[in-house]
Amino acid sequence: MNNIYAKLAGTNIRNNRQLYLPYILSGIMTVAMFYLMLFINNNPGIDKIHGAANLKMIMALGVGVIAIFSYIFIFYTNSFISKRRKKEIGIYNILGMEKRHIAKVLALETVFVAVITILGGLAAGIVFSKLVLMLLYRILGFDETVMFFITGSGIRATLIVFGILYVLTLIYNLMQITFAKPIELLRGGNVGEKEPKTKWLMAIAGATCIATAYYIAITTENPIKVLTLFFVAVLLVIAGTYFLFTAGSIAVLKMLRNNKNFYYNKKHFTAVSGMLYRMKQNAAGLASICVLSTMVLVMVSTTVSMFAGVKDELAARYPQEITLYSTYDNVFEGKDDVTDIVKQTIADQGRTIENECSYRYLLLMLKQNDTSFEAAPQDSWNSDLAMINIITRDDLIAMDDRFTENDISQPQSGTVSVYGSKAYDADTITILGKEFQVGESRVFMADKDMYASLGFNDDYYVVVDSLDTLKDIFALANTDNRITLYRGVSGYDIDGTTAEKAACADAVNEAIQAANEEAGLNKEEDTEIVAGANGLTSRYMESRAGNEKEFYSLYGGLFFLGVFLGIMFLMVTVMIIFYKQISEGYDDKQRYEIMEKVGMSNEEVKTSIQSQIRMVFFLPIVTAAIHVAAAFPMISRLLMLLNLTNTRLFVICLIITILIFTLIYYVVFKLTSRSYYKIVGNQVR
Structure with a gap:
């Protein structure tokens, strides 16, 4: 049995x-x-x-x-x-x-x-x-x-x-x-379906979800907020897409039916009526195709652009081959005592310094209230704060080699120059209660410090007239037992192959660790770190060559996963299209036979079928393209967190991905349409 x-x-x-x-x-x-x-x-x-x-x-x-x-x-x-x-x-x-x-x-x-x-x-x-x-x-x-x-x-x-x-x-x-x-x-x-009612509440909910997601994507500027709100926007788009395809499509089809010139046309009559009565079961399939298409486009374009721009991302994260970072608990003049050790170690490794820079600045994270930047409680520090870098003219020129001495004027006594990620238009600026006249203002983003400023709404470089003014602001920042650090950066570009640069960086790191041991930076007394010379509290280095392989591992892995999952999502999309075509073929077969029996010619039936297929073909892919276009600002800012600041490269990868996907989508639709035609039978002879 x-x-x-x-x-x-x-x-x-x-x-x-x-x-x-x-x-x-x-x-x-x-x-x-x-x-x-x-x-x-x-x-x-x-x-x-x-x-x-x-x-x-x-x-x-x-x-x-x-x-x-x-x-x-x-x-x-x-x-x-x-x-x-x-x-x-x-x-x-x-x-x-x-x-x-x-x-x-x-x-x-x-x-x-x-x-x-x-x-x-x-x-x-x-x-x-x-x-x-x-x-x-x-x-x-x-x-x-x-x-x-x-x-x-x-x-x-x-x-x-x-x-x-x-x-x-x-x-x-x-x-x-x-x-x-x-x-x-x-x-x-x-089993037949009754004519579906127009679910206005669901349609409004879908439109609201989509509009909210688009608003989040377009208006959210801070990369950290983008990271947290991205998944909220994704869920809103998915929910909104399903709601709109389920309820909104019915409303649109009824509007087309009410348009007598459009509806009472041999090309559109059967297509619109057939889709209207089946839309409850078709909406989920169309929405799934749209969502999966959006996922393929976003995933493949972002991972491809990140992998293609890995050298730019590496340079953005590590602006120089070897970068030494130091922090101090006071403002002082003179050079860092370890710079000579670094230069000697580089020379001992047989490498030549091709370019170097050294600068210091006071880093503050403050809450902005109009033209006033005020201290915020330490436990409230978040991405809503502005990064304020108090710096002298000479240090700003040393920080960014795009500047020469003729590009930046020396601020007059009692005035400051403000350079920032946004234009600062006010005539005055108040920092921790101390007011300054603004002599010059321009939009500026420091290449060498881009990574540090990504998590903040605004990033300003306030150029003061002298080191004494910087010391005054430092003293204001250290009131109420707040810890504020004076930051020093020394960067070196060296010659050699990637392996030679990495070996040199390892040697420099060992020398710095030895200097830290000697300065007592790795010892603790009474749970407080002992400061070294010039009030040194911490010191570490980063190497571009030393981290290059990890960068390629991270971005290469993301690229591999993006293409891998893109193939899977594409396969799922293909299967949904295929089964949808078969389902509609079985549903339409008897209907078109009846239409022919009551006098509709074979050519008219074929035209009606093509009209319906075009509607079904264009609706998901066009909606997916609109979703991607609306998400573009948010994705661009999200990529900044991954060090991809080359927006042009992302645009090129996105356009190429859309064109290739549309071509594949079209080929798949043509091939699966054959199954539909075979089921319908005589109506396409």
């Missing part, structure tokens, strides 16, 4: 291969991608890469995203297949098969599909694992032999995750059979 059930299950899968084949192939690809992510994350060779921790974190994120979307995707396609097969199952029930017998057949079908999908996906993942790892090494510039490796823990995790997934799909299918009446099964997917 069990053999009969097995044969029947196998026959059902073969007879419904048009539905099951894409389902199984996409499932195999999903399982393979999940295993590959686990393979990369568990591969022992990854530990040899600089920045392995960042890379593993990225791959772990990829594992989670693929698992979540696998459940959503498999459930979506399974529910579609279950709906299309209700009539077939209803016939089994009418012919005498009890529901428990049908349940056995469905269980065996699920087992067959699960075994083929999971084992096929694992086999594909194992076969292509070495190739994928070689590709990742190539992206990261990591020269290492790739050994063939099978991760047992990855196989176990894959079996568990997808085993549970297919058990859940079986439970869902059995529930559909258990609670359905035979007559409902026989009617299957042909």
